[in-house]
Amino acid sequence: MATTAKKTSRTATREKRRQQLIDATMKCIARKGMGSTTLGDVAGEAGLSQGIVNLHFESKDNLLNETLRYLADEYKTQFSHAYEKSGPGAADKLHALMKLDLSPSVLDRRKVAVWFAFWGEVKSRPIYRDICEKSDEYYDEIVRSLCSQLIAEGDYKNITALAISTALASMTNGMWLSCLISPKLFDRQNAMIAVDEYLHSIFPEHFPL
Amino acid sequence: MATTAKKTSRTATREKRRQQLIDATMKCIARKGMGSTTLGDVAGEAGLSQGIVNLHFESKDNLLNETLRYLADEYKTQFSHAYEKSGPGAADKLHALMKLDLSPSVLDRRKVAVWFAFWGEVKSRPIYRDICEKSDEYYDEIVRSLCSQLIAEGDYKNITALAISTALASMTNGMWLSCLISPKLFDRQNAMIAVDEYLHSIFPEHFPL
Amino acid sequence: MATTAKKTSRTATREKRRQQLIDATMKCIARKGMGSTTLGDVAGEAGLSQGIVNLHFESKDNLLNETLRYLADEYKTQFSHAYEKSGPGAADKLHALMKLDLSPSVLDRRKVAVWFAFWGEVKSRPIYRDICEKSDEYYDEIVRSLCSQLIAEGDYKNITALAISTALASMTNGMWLSCLISPKLFDRQNAMIAVDEYLHSIFPEHFPL
Amino acid sequence: MATTAKKTSRTATREKRRQQLIDATMKCIARKGMGSTTLGDVAGEAGLSQGIVNLHFESKDNLLNETLRYLADEYKTQFSHAYEKSGPGAADKLHALMKLDLSPSVLDRRKVAVWFAFWGEVKSRPIYRDICEKSDEYYDEIVRSLCSQLIAEGDYKNITALAISTALASMTNGMWLSCLISPKLFDRQNAMIAVDEYLHSIFPEHFPL
DNA sequence: AATGAATGAGCTTTCATTCAT
DNA sequence: TATGAATGAAAGCTCATTCAT
Numbered sequence: 018m019a020t021t022a023k024k025t026s027r028t029a030t031r032e033k034r035r036q037q038l039i040d041a042t043m044k045c046i047a048r049k050g051m052g053s054t055t056l057g058d059v060a061g062e063a064g065l066s067q068g069i070v071n072l073h074f075e076s077k078d079n080l081l082n083e084t085l086r087y088l089a090d091e092y093k094t095q096f097s098h099a100y101e102k103s104g105p106g107a108a109d110k111l112h113a114l115m116k117l118d119l120s121p122s123v124l125d126r127r128k129v130a131v132w133f134a135f136w137g138e139v140k141s142r143p144i145y146r147d148i149c150e151k152s153d154e155y156y157d158e159i160v161r162s163l164c165s166q167l168i169a170e171g172d173y174k175n176i177t178a179l180a181i182s183t184a185l186a187s188m189t190n191g192m193w194l195s196c197l198i199s200p201k202l203f204d205r206q207n208a209m210i211a212v213d214e215y216l217h218s219i220f221p222e223h224f225p226l
Numbered sequence: 227m228a229t230t231a232k233k234t235s236r237t238a239t240r241e242k243r244r245q246q247l248i249d250a251t252m253k254c255i256a257r258k259g260m261g262s263t264t265l266g267d268v269a270g271e272a273g274l275s276q277g278i279v280n281l282h283f284e285s286k287d288n289l290l291n292e293t294l295r296y297l298a299d300e301y302k303t304q305f306s307h308a309y310e311k312s313g314p315g316a317a318d319k320l321h322a323l324m325k326l327d328l329s330p331s332v333l334d335r336r337k338v339a340v341w342f343a344f345w346g347e348v349k350s351r352p353i354y355r356d357i358c359e360k361s362d363e364y365y366d367e368i369v370r371s372l373c374s375q376l377i378a379e380g381d382y383k384n385i386t387a388l389a390i391s392t393a394l395a396s397m398t399n400g401m402w403l404s405c406l407i408s409p410k411l412f413d414r415q416n417a418m419i420a421v422d423e424y425l426h427s428i429f430p431e432h433f434p435l
Numbered sequence: 436m437a438t439t440a441k442k443t444s445r446t447a448t449r450e451k452r453r454q455q456l457i458d459a460t461m462k463c464i465a466r467k468g469m470g471s472t473t474l475g476d477v478a479g480e481a482g483l484s485q486g487i488v489n490l491h492f493e494s495k496d497n498l499l500n501e502t503l504r505y506l507a508d509e510y511k512t513q514f515s516h517a518y519e520k521s522g523p524g525a526a527d528k529l530h531a532l533m534k535l536d537l538s539p540s541v542l543d544r545r546k547v548a549v550w551f552a553f554w555g556e557v558k559s560r561p562i563y564r565d566i567c568e569k570s571d572e573y574y575d576e577i578v579r580s581l582c583s584q585l586i587a588e589g590d591y592k593n594i595t596a597l598a599i600s601t602a603l604a605s606m607t608n609g610m611w612l613s614c615l616i617s618p619k620l621f622d623r624q625n626a627m628i629a630v631d632e633y634l635h636s637i638f639p640e641h642f643p644l
Numbered sequence: 645m646a647t648t649a650k651k652t653s654r655t656a657t658r659e660k661r662r663q664q665l666i667d668a669t670m671k672c673i674a675r676k677g678m679g680s681t682t683l684g685d686v687a688g689e690a691g692l693s694q695g696i697v698n699l700h701f702e703s704k705d706n707l708l709n710e711t712l713r714y715l716a717d718e719y720k721t722q723f724s725h726a727y728e729k730s731g732p733g734a735a736d737k738l739h740a741l742m743k744l745d746l747s748p749s750v751l752d753r754r755k756v757a758v759w760f761a762f763w764g765e766v767k768s769r770p771i772y773r774d775i776c777e778k779s780d781e782y783y784d785e786i787v788r789s790l791c792s793q794l795i796a797e798g799d800y801k802n803i804t805a806l807a808i809s810t811a812l813a814s815m816t817n818g819m820w821l822s823c824l825i826s827p828k829l830f831d832r833q834n835a836m837i838a839v840d841e842y843l844h845s846i847f848p849e850h851f852p853l
Numbered sequence: 854a855a856t857g858a859a860t861g862a863g864c865t866t867t868c869a870t871t872c873a874t
Numbered sequence: 875t876a877t878g879a880a881t882g883a884a885a886g887c888t889c890a891t892t893c894a895t
Contacts (some may be wrong), residue, residue: 031858034858037431047350048349048350049347049350050346050347050349050350050351051261051346051347052260052261052347053350055884055885055886056885056886056887057885057886062863065859065860066859066860066861067860067862067887068859068860068861068887068888068889069858069859069860070886070887071886071887071888072858072859072860073858075887076886077885077886077887109357116338122353126349127349130348131348131349132346133342133345133346133348133349134346135346136345136346136347136403136407137259137260137342137343137344137345137346137347138260138261138343138346139339139342139406139407140256140335140336140339140342140343140406141256141257141258141259141262141339142259146407149407150407150408153404153407153408154411155376156407175289175423175435176423176427177419177423179416180416180419180420180423181420181421181423183401183404183416183417184397184421184423184424185419186395186400186404187396187398187399187400187401187403187404187417187420188393188396188397188400189396189400190396190399190400190403191395191396191398191399191400191401191403192392192396192398192400194345194399194400195362195392195395195396197345197348197349198345198348198355198358198359198362199359199362199363200888202359202363207388207389207392208392208396210257210386210389211388211389211390211392211393211396212391212393214384214386214389214390214428215393215427215428217425218385218424218428219423219424219427220410221887226384239875240875264867264868264869264870265868265869265870265890266867266868274876275876275877275878276870276877276878276879277870277871277872277876277877278875278876278877279869280869280870281875281876281877282870285869285870286868286869355885359881365857408889448854452854465767465768466767466768467768468764468765468767468768468769469679469765470678470679470765471768473888473889473890474889474890475761475888475889475890475893483855483856484855484856484857485856485857485858485891486854486855486856486857486891486892486893487854487855488886488890489890489891489892490854490855490856491854494890494891495890495891502685504693512813515732524753544767545767545867548766548767548768549796551760551764551766551767552764552765553764554763554764554821554824554825555677555678555679555760555762555763555764555765556678556761556764557681557757557760557824557825558674558675558677558753558754558757558760558824559674559675559676559677559680559757559759559819560677562762564825567825568825568826571822571826572826572829590740593853594841594845595730595837595841597834598834598837598838598841599838599841601819601822601834601835601838602815602838602839602841602842604818604822605815605816605817605818605819605821605822605835605838606811606814606818607814607817607818608814608817608818608821609813609814609815609816609817609819609821610810610814611819612763612814612817612818613780613810613813613814615763615766615767616763616766616773616776616777616780617777617780617781620781625806625807625810626810626814628804628807629807629808629810629811629814631809632802632803632804632807632808632811632846633842633846634844636803636842636845636846637841637845644802658879661879682863682864682865683864683865683866684863684864684865692880692881693880693881693882694865694866694881694882694883695866695867695868695880695881695882695883696879696881697865697866697868698865698866699879699880699881700879703865703866704866705865760880777871
């Protein structure tokens with residue numbers, strides 16, 4: 018049953034409007050870049066009027082903060098989901114997480130562009146850093162813990178969970194950059210192969226070819 | 227060669243000014259971010275007057291293009307230098323290149339911030355993409371060729387040079403991101419260890435522990 | 436008279452709302468100044484919703500006009516009351532009126548601030564001028580007539596009622612300004628003394644020390 | 645000799661530009677009121693472009709502050725001048741000061757409108773209050789001191805210098821209001837007569853009719 | 854009658870660019 | 875070549891007003 022059926026543009030839940038504007042913001046950033054995205058662009062993209070963003074977000078800065086927060090939350094949700102839904106073993110989970118990072122829903126060039134747009138301002142905007150750092154910490158910790166489990170389970174010597182989780186996280190992020198810069202050249206499959214080979218070479222027992 | 231010989235004081239000055247302004251631009255971008263860097267900031271950072279940038283670069287867009295070009299050239303120079311100066315073997319060279327990417331002169335948070343600032347606009351500025359892509363291609367090709375050599379030399383099966391070079395390049399780029407976002411947590415040594423472990427696991431003969 | 440009799444609850448409500456909004460307007464003007472008072476502020480001060488002012492006053496201009504009219508009416512009421520209630524002689528009445536102008540109910544810094552806020556726009560808003568002028572004329576005429584009476588009654592030479600009423604009216608208005616600008620320094624008693632001394636020096640017979 | 649003869653509009657002393665803009669600001673405030681004066685109006689009045697005010701004053705607030713400061717300084721200058729130039733006796737000086745307050749150069753309706761525009765915001769803008777208060781204190785002190793001198797010189801009993809100076813200062817300020825509100829009715833001569841009569845009634849020896 | 858989300862004109866402010874010196 | 879005052883387009887933001895509920 019249609020929840021509340023067709024609503025006119027004048028009435029929408031506060032939350033819905035905010036989400037609509039955040040979506041529009043991401044679209045604009047992906048298309049025009051962060052520096053060239055104006056509140057007018059965002060409003061236009063959402064099919065609403067000039068003042069709408071300030072009405073719902075107070076300021077452009079706040080809109081961008083919220084957009085980044087949404088981006089991080091959204092990723093976290095997918096991450097948690099992938100973690101939960103995957104097979105019970107640490108290897109299954111680790112693989113699922115790597116796969117997620119290279120899946121079309123995450124590694125979408127437009128979405129990646131938005132991430133990079135924010136990363137590009139991280140140094141000069143402490144609040145972006147805070148949000149990204151918190152997000153990364155959460156992610157790193159889980160990956161590291163999975164690596165620790167694998168090390169404990171297998172006969173792996175001379176490797177540290179920290180080094181591996183660092184390598185893995187870095188690798189996928191670096192691949193996002195490749196996708197951004199050389200979309201033509203970038204090959205999702207090859208990327209996945211590179212990850213798989215890495216996993217195999219480190220944890221041959223858990224990740225046979 | 228004549229070009230590097232004595233230049234007339236006039237062109238020397240001109241070139242010097244441009245470099246001075248590019249340096250100022252990078253400093254500003256690192257400190258304030260790309261979006262907040264104005265031509266006034268750049269001129270001020272260089273200790274010169276308002277109109278100076280337009281005088282030497284015509285437009286802001288052009289200044290930024292030239293700055294990115296400089297950044298890419300500078301990296302290329304260091305890259306070539308590391309390549310030439312390193313031991314004769316492919317393994318030596320590969321290791322030297324990886325080391326370079328994590329060396330303080332390249333992996334400097336301020337410099338990384340500038341790279342990310344440009345990457346953040348790559349999607350919306352084809353010219354940035356062109357510059358970055360060209361740079362990456364050059365780099366990837368050399369790394370891939372080194373990997374190919376190692377594969378040919380050693381008894382490595384089931385691995386492709388492409389996957390490895392992809393992994394390696396991605397890994398260091400991803401590490402730059404960690405340095406940017408979590409400078410406190412980021413550990414250059416651990417990063418190097420992660421790379422070394424990876425190289426060892428892939429090419430155990432060439433990279434013994 | 437029917438008008439002041441029982442009103443229908445609807446019109447009563449309507450009148451009450453308008454008064455409530457006028458009161459809120461004066462509070463806002465006193466606190467934030469005329470230039471910074473928004474309809475949102477007024478509605479908020481009244482504990483009502485955004486659109487309420489336009490509903491009851493059509494426009495902001497109209498609200499301000501009505502507020503000034505109310506201010507003038509309110510003063511006129513107090514003025515008339517002071518006039519009627521005071522002793523029968525012209526001297527009594529004149530004194531009562533002067534006293535009123537310096538009484539806490541009239542010379543209240545917040546209220547004075549509102550008067551000055553409107554006076555500040557008098558030059559550019561003919562309607563404000565009209566309202567103020569009408570009010571002043573009424574007031575001046577009565578004071579002048581009282582002065583005339585005193586001159587007729589006493590042995591005062593060489594003075595004109597016009598000059599005196601001008602001086603008196605100006606004096607109290609000027610004192611309002613002192614209260615506005617130097618509330619700490621301003622002394623209501625000293626102000627009254629100044630007026631009394633003036634009256635005594637002009638009309639020694641009617642205003643003995 | 646022409647100082648620097650005709651200059652183009654593009655080049656003017658910083659100080660001159662600022663003054664030009666302050667003049668334009670006063671004109672605009674007098675004509676349109678403070679609330680309706682935009683930076684565009686001011687720039688237009690000065691025959692310059694949009695951004696000019698922010699270039700020279702940083703912000704609108706600052707422009708207004710500086711305008712009030714100028715207004716106060718200008719008055720102080722005229723005041724000091726009148727004080728110095730007048731006859732040696734306290735009576736001469738006092739009379740000169742009163743006359744100044746009613747002279748066309750001070751009591752000009754446009755200028756008065758500007759004063760009232762600022763006074764209208766005094767309550768809500770502490771900085772305006774500061775400026776006005778400082779100005780008033782200076783003025784009051786001199787007038788009071790002149791009154792004290794007259795009291796000492798003459799055979800005047802039962803009057804305090806404070807009460808008189810309060811009355812005098814208030815009177816002229818109040819007359820400004822009359823001029824603002826009822827320019828048609830307001831009569832400079834009658835105003836001066838009112839002041840003179842007052843002075844005569846208080847200090848008959850010093851101010852004979 | 855009352856609400857409050859939405860509008861859009863108009864404001865202040867910023868800043869790349871121009872240009873007289 | 876360099877300066878820096880001036881320009882003016884464009885941005886973010888405010889707010890009186892409208893209107894569906």
